[in-house]
Amino acid sequence: MNEKDDFYIGWQDSASPTYSKARKTFFLLSLLALILFAVIYLAVEKPFIDSYFDYGNLTELEGTVVEYPVFGLQTTVNHQQVTVPLVGFGKFDALPVLEKLKTQANARPLSKLRVTLRGTLIQYQEKTWMELTEGDESIINIETTEVAQEAIRRSMGEQRITGEIVDPKCFFGVMNPAYKKIHRACAVRCISGGIPPILAIREGGEFKDYYFILDEKGQPIHQQVLPYVGVPVSMSGEVEEVEDWKVLKVNWNDRQALSLDFSGEVSSCELALNP
Amino acid sequence: MSVSYTSILWNRQKKAYDLGILVFVLVFSVLFFVGHAVLHPNATFETIFIRNFGLLAFLLLHVVLIIGPLARLNARFLVILYNRRHLGVTMFMLAAVHGVFSIMNFHTLGDMNPIKSVFLSNLSYDSLIHFPFQVLGFLALIILVLMATTSHDFWLKNLGPKVWKALHMMVYVAYALIILHVVLGALQNENSPILFGIVLAGFLLISSLHLLAAFRERSIDKPLDQATAEWVKACQVNDIKNDRAKIVTVSGERVAIFKYNGKLSAVNNFCRHQGGPLGEGKIVDGCITCPWHGYQYLPENGQSPPPFTEKVETYRLKLEGEEVWIHPEPLAEGTYVKPIQLAGS
Structure with missing residues (x-):
């Protein structure tokens, strides 16, 4: 049978050499294209930040519970005195654990309690967070001390800061990458669920600084920030240093205090996001 | 199948x-x-x-x-x-x-x-x-x-x-x-x-x-001339290779005219399986065989050989010298049409 008269029938057990060759050629060329694409993709893919989530391992930390700027534990990590903010399992805060701690404290001030909590560590750069994975079961021990541990607070005055609002649980290690548009929906869910919003500041393509976002009275805010999550944003307010963290207190009724900032990101004509 | x-x-x-x-x-x-x-x-x-x-x-x-x-x-x-x-x-x-x-x-x-x-x-x-x-x-x-x-x-x-x-x-x-x-x-x-x-x-x-x-x-899809006429000139006999077809468009439908065993038959080009082009198929074991998935039809009545049940419309043909003419009106699916016997076959 000449090649032109050759005919392919798929339900037959075998194909003629002409068609077998065509199938092999198509398969090999497709495979080659696939491998080439994978290599190119891996070569040009954006690098990932060096964050870490100690998934599957529970760690015990001992320290003093703080409620400001967020629920956390003043403790020692890698020989350094730090505040480890605490978050709950999934996309929720850990406030039920705080409530249980208060109940168990029997009206004693939290600053006079020495508490051991167990959870999963989340780490990026010098910052450590902990997920109280086991909920109420995360409280391992509570002891009373005579000396109250008070946080050192220092006002740094009014400032305008440009950055991106991220959900810190994912950002500091649970997911990677956990910023910009591809993570926006998840970040909205996390912040909506009570995880404190953080303004992450980039310099030269690297994240350098972080601010807890609170309202002008220093109270937590969540729903108000949702439209601004995952996009470049410029915010002004009083900046305060609380131990090893910074806080930005924003007046949400002042429209001047908040604007979307697209410098270096996208054109300013894309201000359609303004809620 | x-x-x-x-x-x-x-x-x-x-x-x-x-x-x-x-x-x-x-x-x-x-x-x-x-x-x-x-x-x-x-x-x-x-x-x-x-x-x-x-x-x-x-x-x-x-x-x-x-x-x-x-x-x-x-x-x-x-x-x-x-x-x-x-x-x-x-x-x-x-x-x-x-x-x-x-x-x-x-x-x-x-x-x-x-x-x-x-x-x-x-x-x-x-x-x-x-x-x-x-x-x-x-x-x-x-x-x-x-x-x-x-x-x-x-x-x-x-x-x-x-x-x-x-x-x-x-x-x-x-x-x-x-x-x-x-x-x-x-x-x-x-x-x-x-x-x-x-x-x-x-x-x-x-x-x-x-x-x-x-x-x-x-x-x-270029329609044949005189598409409104009772009979329409489709092609020359020699335009069709043995066991293959020539596809023409009459009354807005593609029709496949097959030449096989010294005979000519015409069926609708649209395979009832997935719409494959029957006219790009071939006569295998006496059946029109769809090039896409091998569905088969008898050329003279457009029916899949028993026990299969698929059917396509058939068309009447006539021969004038070496010219193949087609009647543009389709016959019901599976209607037998006596194949045109080619001279010298």
Whole structure:
């Protein structure tokens, strides 16, 4: 049978050499294209930040519970005195654990309690967070001390800061990458669920600084920030240093205090996001 | 062809085809995971998993979409077309893994129903740059679900070839949604001109192959002269090769005029299985055999040989010297028409 008269029938057990060759050629060329694409993709893919989530391992930390700027534990990590903010399992805060701690404290001030909590560590750069994975079961021990541990607070005055609002649980290690548009929906869910919003500041393509976002009275805010999550944003307010963290207190009724900032990101004509 | 419905009628060719798909998926996945372990050790497993399955589905969708026009342009590619459904279902499963795992990762364990969250977490529907790209992927996945679940011949038979075909043409809507999903999601995040160029090249490849195939088909669809006349001149006898057909268009329908065993018969060109072009088929064992999936019809009555039940319309022919004339009015599906006996046969 000449090649032109050759005919392919798929339900037959075998194909003629002409068609077998065509199938092999198509398969090999497709495979080659696939491998080439994978290599190119891996070569040009954006690098990932060096964050870490100690998934599957529970760690015990001992320290003093703080409620400001967020629920956390003043403790020692890698020989350094730090505040480890605490978050709950999934996309929720850990406030039920705080409530249980208060109940168990029997009206004693939290600053006079020495508490051991167990959870999963989340780490990026010098910052450590902990997920109280086991909920109420995360409280391992509570002891009373005579000396109250008070946080050192220092006002740094009014400032305008440009950055991106991220959900810190994912950002500091649970997911990677956990910023910009591809993570926006998840970040909205996390912040909506009570995880404190953080303004992450980039310099030269690297994240350098972080601010807890609170309202002008220093109270937590969540729903108000949702439209601004995952996009470049410029915010002004009083900046305060609380131990090893910074806080930005924003007046949400002042429209001047908040604007979307697209410098270096996208054109300013894309201000359609303004809620 | 099969009289009863079975999940898959395996043969050596089908196994070789599916083995090829498996190799495709495994090679990419191994390369992708190992490549990340070496070049991007900080990437989380979830991110690599989501990207691996998303990219694989995207790449396979391109292969699925170029097979059709390639087979129209060169018959050798029919060998890839025959089991395209396996490729399509595999692509759907990869896309489903990508979609379901992404929803689990980004939308579960929160304060809102995960499906509602896909639509309501990012509300920037009025901005192109900030548009919720996950919604586009979700809608594309719904289309792929419909296509994958109706991919079996059971649905083809029950929905009818035209409805089934129309449903499966939705793949182009899915492709458009997926392109936007990729451009407004992953590409925007990666911000790489190289990746953008690759996606654009894929789009241009698919578009140009479809345009080329359509351009070639245009010559077939040119209606014959005097289409309103009772008899219309179709072609010369010598225009038709033995055991092959000449496709002509009469009364808006493509008709395949077959020459076989010194005889001529004409049937509707549209295969009742998936609309394959019968006129590009061949007479095998006395039957018109569709080039797409090997469905067969007897040329004189347009019926599949018993026990099969598919039927196509037949047409009357007459011979004037060396000229083949056709009556433009189709006869009911499966109507016997005495074949024209060629002189000297």
